[in-house]
Each structure stands twice: as structure tokens, then as C-alpha cells.
Amino acid sequence: MPRRLTRTLRRWLYIGHRWIGIITCLFFAMWFVSGVVMMYVAFPGLSEKERLAALPDMAWEKVRLSPDAAMAAAGAKTFPRDLRLQMLDDEPVYRLTGWDGQRQTISASDGHGIDGVTLDRALAVARHYPGAADVQSIEMVERDQWSVTARYDPFRPLYQIALNDAAGTRLYVSSRTGEIVLDTSATERVWNWLGSIPHWIYPTVLRKDNALWRQVILWLSGICLVVAVSGIWIGILRVRLRRRYSGGRVTPYRGWMAWHHVTGLFAGVFVLTWMFSGWLSVNPGEVFSSRGPSREMLQRYAGHDAPTVAAVVAVTPSSRAVEARFVWLGGAPLMLLANRQGAQAAVDPLTGTATPLSDDRIFAAARTLLPDVAMTMQARLDQYDSYWYAHHGTRVLPVLRAGFDDVAQSWFHLDPVTGDVLGRSDTSRRSYRWLFNALHSFDFPLLLTYRPAWDVVVWLLSLLGMIVSVSGVVIGWRYLRKT
Structure with missing residues (x-):
């Protein structure tokens, strides 16, 4: 038997x-x-560098509204998850993202809300994209192969605009906010039908x-x-x-x-x-576990939750910034200026003077991320290691790492220039790094080095x-x- x-x-x-x-x-x-x-060939997406490169220089002289007034106009009850000032073509606007994901755009000139943009204005926005030649509207899409994921839901429907450049670039501009949210090139559109789409089983339907x-x-x-x-x-x-x-x-x-x-x-x-x-x-x-820190962690790290920042946007017109972001760090307000090349600098929002952050100040704020356990690690990485590395994309370097003695042995990676919390890693995520990234993409340190x-x-x-x-x-x- x-x-x-x-x-x-x-x-x-x-x-x-x-x-x-x-x-x-x-x-x-x-x-x-x-x-x-x-x-x-990666799946099409708009990188942070591409996004900033497509923004006009900030017209500071047109800013009439303070960040506090913008939050009041938006009806914010708490400090938003994200608050930034940038140009919508030739008009300065505040863009607010709430903790529930809701997005609002407030004019920095007179405080009126912007809940939609015309095609002409979307074309004007597209003309600021580097290399734009004779921009031309293709169609308005609710969802297509390249904008299929839920991350674009707050921006739909989208204007699809051709730049008529050598790369065959097409931009997707939100009809709600006027932001460029996605770009694709002819090479990406062709090769992804042989790459990411079949690999990820990614048909739109x-x-x-x-x-x-x-x-x-x-x-x-x-x-x-x-x-x-x-x-x-x-x-x-x-x-x-x-x-x-x-x-x-x-x-x-x-x-x-x-x-x-x-x-x-x-x-x-x-x-x-x-x-x-x-x-x-x-x-x-x-x-x-999830990669990101919780809302409560970020609010403790900011040390402030009221919809105020006490800023007067006192920046000299000579500043070549294309975006100003308002944050709190350890109970103190900061304005983070970004230029078209992607470089950022911390500035005092009241005086407009540079305020470089120290590692000690960032680590002091980081202690509040997990206040009930001891911080056991304060490290500054000047080179990539097994858990913080760049492969197909780019990652901030140098970076700060704060480790805690909690059950999950949590690490937080922090930007030493802006103080941003770049991500959370614990025992679970570090196991995932080896079980997925290493086994699937062969992201082994020795291979990545050479x-x-x-x-x-x-x-x-x-x-x-x-x-x-x-x-x-x-x-x-x-x-x-x-x-």
C-alpha cells in the first residue's frame, strides 16, 4: 500500500x-x-526633480496672503499635512493637502479658492515644462494606461498635452488644481508595453x-x-x-x-x-508593516498642530526659488525653499534669512516620534548601506538615522537639510527588504556597488x-x- x-x-x-x-x-x-x-525602462511617473523644473520662478511681489490667512480661507482646523506656495502659471497659489488627502488651492493674491482650471490655463502651465515647443491639447482623460493608479484620483480628470518635443513628451495636467502630475515620453510608452504592463499584469481595466x-x-x-x-x-x-x-x-x-x-x-x-x-x-x-510614520508621530515631531505658521513670507525678490514649503519642526516654524534644480534650503519664515538645521536639532525633535521608548541610535550616513540605498532611483544622501528601543526596533530616516521624515523601517520592513528587494530585484550591496x-x-x-x-x-x- x-x-x-x-x-x-x-x-x-x-x-x-x-x-x-x-x-x-x-x-x-x-x-x-x-x-x-x-x-x-521604468513605468512613467513625475519625479520631484521634474516637477520642480517645470515650475516658474516665484513672483514674491504678487504674494499678498500669508500662510495663516490661506489656511483660514481653506477652513483648516489643524495644520495640514502639506502646505506649499508656488506659481500657477503667473499667479502665486497656496496648495494644501489635509490629513484626509483632500487638496485645496488658494490664490496667494486675493485668497479666492481655485477648484478648476481651463484648458487655456493648463496649456500655459505646460509651456513652463523644460523643452516645451508647440504645446497642443490631445484630450481630457479620466483614466488611462499611464494614470491608472489611485494616486491620481484627487486630480482627475486630466488634460493630456503634447509638448511636440524630440522625446515625444506628453504631460498630464490636473483640471482641478492645474498641477502637472505626470509626464510620459514616447520611449516609455512603447517599451512599457513590453515591460511593466505585462510584468505587473497592469491593463487599465x-x-x-x-x-x-x-x-x-x-x-x-x-x-x-x-x-x-x-x-x-x-x-x-x-x-x-x-x-x-x-x-x-x-x-x-x-x-x-x-x-x-x-x-x-x-x-x-x-x-x-x-x-x-x-x-x-x-x-x-x-x-x-507600512513604510511611513503615522499621523500622530508626525504631529509630535512637528510639535505644533494649530493652523498657524506666523510667517510673513519675507523673502527677497532676488531669490530664485520656485517653491516655498511651510513646516514645523520641534515646535518651531520653518520655510523650505526649493529651486528649479531640486536643491532645498531652510529659511526663517519671519525674516527670510537662511537657517541651516543642525543634526542635534533634528534628533531632538525625532525623540518625540516614539516618546515612550529610548532612542538608541543617532547616525549620519554619508554613504549608502544595506537599508538605505539608491538603485533605479535616487535617495537623499547624507541622511540621518534615528533608532528606537521599541518592540519593532524602529528606525526613522531624516533629511538633514529639511528635517523631513523620509521613512520608517522596523524589523518587519527590514525583513521585507531581504525577502522581496534582495530576492526579486537582486538588490545586494556588492552587486549594487559594481x-x-x-x-x-x-x-x-x-x-x-x-x-x-x-x-x-x-x-x-x-x-x-x-x-
Whole structure:
């Protein structure tokens, strides 16, 4: 009976792997090919540097409204999550983002609320984008392939505007706020159909429903994970290293089956860990904690919650800033000026004079993030390490790290120039860094230090994965035709 049961289970193992693998190998092949494309072309988005580069110089002489008056005009009951002053074409405006995500735009000239912009004004905003030539309206979109995610919901509908530049750039300008929220280039639009869209299963009709999309990813990657496990199991059962098959072969198969078997033995572990980490990307069961600090943490860090900042915006007209952001740090107000190149500087909001922040001042405010536990780490990182590094994007450097002796062993990363809380990391998130980022994107410190090495390793493993996948597709197709 045990031997008969073993034969039966093994037979169903082979049958299950064969039939489920016919479909899943198509997904495996698609993921490996699209993953290589994603190494070099990211999904379209507007970076902070691009956003600031598209803003006009601040016309300080037109600012008639103080930040306090702007918050009063917006009906703010507490200090907003984000408060900044910038130009809407030729008009200075305050942009407020509440803790509930609600956005409001208040004119800094006369205090009237702006809840919509015309197409002509959107075109005027687009003309400030670097390299803009003969801007032209394409259409107004509620949601399309590039603006599919929920992050754009507060700005919809969006004007889609062509810049008619060499890169084929298209801008998405909010019809509600007049902000440029997204840019895409012709290269991004073409290559993402071979990269991020198939890799993330990102068609608009599916991705617009985040809950449904998440379930599809969970189940699809989960099934593929089972196929990978069964494939490794079968590969081990069928290989012979001592009592070899005829001709001294380690595999009983020939042709495409032999390629599938032998390559699978070498690449099987990679395929398995890659699928497992991909399954973790959507955080099944909410096992891993969130990245950001809570509202209560940020309010304690600011040391102020009333809708006041006591600023008179006393900045000299010679200042080349394109944006002023108003914050509180440790109970004291600050104005953070940003120029078109992305550099920021802390300024006293009452006098307009530079007020560089000290590490001690930032760490003193950081103690309030978790006031009931001891701060056990105060570090300044001048180089990237395993938990704060740049790969496809950029990250602030140097950066401050404040560590706490709470149950989760929390770390907070802080910008030494602006005092911004850049993110929170705890034991859970640091585990996720290795289980997802390391296993899925091969973000290992040594490989990232020598970038060509990272490319070579990922290309080689992806090639092995493609051989396993394509051979599985060929085998499955032949089996289907034969059946």
C-alpha cells in the first residue's frame, strides 16, 4: 500500500505539473522577458526633480496672503499635512493637502479658492515644462494606461498635452488644481508595453480596481509558486548522478524536455525564490508593516498642530526659488525653499534669512516620534548601506538615522537639510527588504556597488529562466497537439 500510494501521488505530481505548467510557463516567459526590459525602462511617473523644473520662478511681489490667512480661507482646523506656495502659471497659489488627502488651492493674491482650471490655463502651465515647443491639447482623460493608479484620483480628470518635443513628451495636467502630475515620453510608452504592463499584469481595466488586481496577483503568483515547487521536486526525482541513464546522461529526456529538466535544476531555486518574492510584493495577509510614520508621530515631531505658521513670507525678490514649503519642526516654524534644480534650503519664515538645521536639532525633535521608548541610535550616513540605498532611483544622501528601543526596533530616516521624515523601517520592513528587494530585484550591496556586475548576474539568471519557461511552453504545446 505505501508503495502504491507513492506511485499514485507521484503520478498526480507529474500530471498536475504538466497541465498547470502549460499555462503558467507562458506567464513565466512573459515575466522574465518583461523583467529585463524593466531593468532599463521604468513605468512613467513625475519625479520631484521634474516637477520642480517645470515650475516658474516665484513672483514674491504678487504674494499678498500669508500662510495663516490661506489656511483660514481653506477652513483648516489643524495644520495640514502639506502646505506649499508656488506659481500657477503667473499667479502665486497656496496648495494644501489635509490629513484626509483632500487638496485645496488658494490664490496667494486675493485668497479666492481655485477648484478648476481651463484648458487655456493648463496649456500655459505646460509651456513652463523644460523643452516645451508647440504645446497642443490631445484630450481630457479620466483614466488611462499611464494614470491608472489611485494616486491620481484627487486630480482627475486630466488634460493630456503634447509638448511636440524630440522625446515625444506628453504631460498630464490636473483640471482641478492645474498641477502637472505626470509626464510620459514616447520611449516609455512603447517599451512599457513590453515591460511593466505585462510584468505587473497592469491593463487599465484590471488595475483600476485595486482590490481585484491584488487578488489576481496573489492567486496567479501563488499558483505559479506551486508549479515551481513541483518542478523542482520532479527534477530531483528524475535526475541520476550515480546510476546514470544510457549514454551516461543524468536525465532520461531528450530535446526540449532535456533542456527543461537540466536547466530547471540549475535555475529552479532562482525561479522559486523569484516567484515567492513576487508573491510577497502585494503583502499577502498584511504581514509586513507600512513604510511611513503615522499621523500622530508626525504631529509630535512637528510639535505644533494649530493652523498657524506666523510667517510673513519675507523673502527677497532676488531669490530664485520656485517653491516655498511651510513646516514645523520641534515646535518651531520653518520655510523650505526649493529651486528649479531640486536643491532645498531652510529659511526663517519671519525674516527670510537662511537657517541651516543642525543634526542635534533634528534628533531632538525625532525623540518625540516614539516618546515612550529610548532612542538608541543617532547616525549620519554619508554613504549608502544595506537599508538605505539608491538603485533605479535616487535617495537623499547624507541622511540621518534615528533608532528606537521599541518592540519593532524602529528606525526613522531624516533629511538633514529639511528635517523631513523620509521613512520608517522596523524589523518587519527590514525583513521585507531581504525577502522581496534582495530576492526579486537582486538588490545586494556588492552587486549594487559594481553596477555592471548586477546587470550581468540578472541577465544570466533571466536567460536561464527564459530557457526553462520557453522549453516548457514548447513541451506543453506539443503535448496539447498530440492529445
